[in-house]
Amino acid sequence: MSDKNKAKWYVAHTYSGYENKVMDDILKTVENRGMEDVIQEVRVPMEEVIEIKDNKKKVSERKVFPSYVMIKMIMNDDSWYVVRNCRGVTGFVGPGSKPVALTQEEVESMGLEHTVIKFDYNVGDNIRVKYGALEGFLGVITEINLDKKKVKATVSMFGRDTDVELEFNQIESIA
Known part of the structure; x- marks a missing residue:
C-alpha cells in the first residue's frame, strides 16, 4: 500500500x-x-x-x-x-x-471524496447473486441506479419472477 x-x-x-x-x-x-x-x-x-x-x-x-x-x-x-x-x-x-x-x-x-465504481453491466444482462438472502439465485437486470449503487433485477424464485433490489457488489455476471 x-x-x-x-x-x-x-x-x-x-x-x-x-x-x-x-x-x-x-x-x-x-x-x-x-x-x-x-x-x-x-x-x-x-x-x-x-x-x-x-x-x-x-x-x-x-x-x-x-x-x-x-x-x-x-x-x-x-x-x-x-x-x-x-x-x-x-x-x-x-x-x-x-x-x-x-x-x-x-x-x-460529506463530499470530501468520491469513489469511482467500474460497472460493466447493462439492462438485460444475466446475473447471479453472490451473497445475501438471495445468494445463488439467477436474474436479469431491469434497471440500474448509479447514484444509489443498486440494480433492480427480476429473479426467478420458486417458479415465479420477483423484482428485487440488489447492491452492485452483490451481483456477478453470468455468460
Whole structure:
C-alpha cells in the first residue's frame, strides 16, 4: 500500500470562526516543514446559500460544519503535533486524545471524496447473486441506479419472477 493510500481524513475541532485561519496555518506549517506527503489536504467544507431579501437574490457561502476542519493525513507524531498545536485548534474528534479517522462512507457522504465504481453491466444482462438472502439465485437486470449503487433485477424464485433490489457488489455476471 502506497503512502498516498495510507492517508485518512481526520476532523479537528476549532474555535468558532477560526476554521479558515486554522486551515491557512496548517497549510503554511506543512509547506515550511516539507510535510506535503504526510498532511496532504486541509479543507473547510462550504456550501452556497441563496437568500432572497427585498426581492433580491443574494448568493453567499457558509460553512457546512462550523468549528471543524477536515484534514487528510497520515497520522503520526509529527502530523498530530502540527495540527494539535495550531492556534485555534481545540483537539481532534475522537474519544479522549486519540483521533479517529472518518470511514469511507462518511468521507463520501460529506463530499470530501468520491469513489469511482467500474460497472460493466447493462439492462438485460444475466446475473447471479453472490451473497445475501438471495445468494445463488439467477436474474436479469431491469434497471440500474448509479447514484444509489443498486440494480433492480427480476429473479426467478420458486417458479415465479420477483423484482428485487440488489447492491452492485452483490451481483456477478453470468455468460
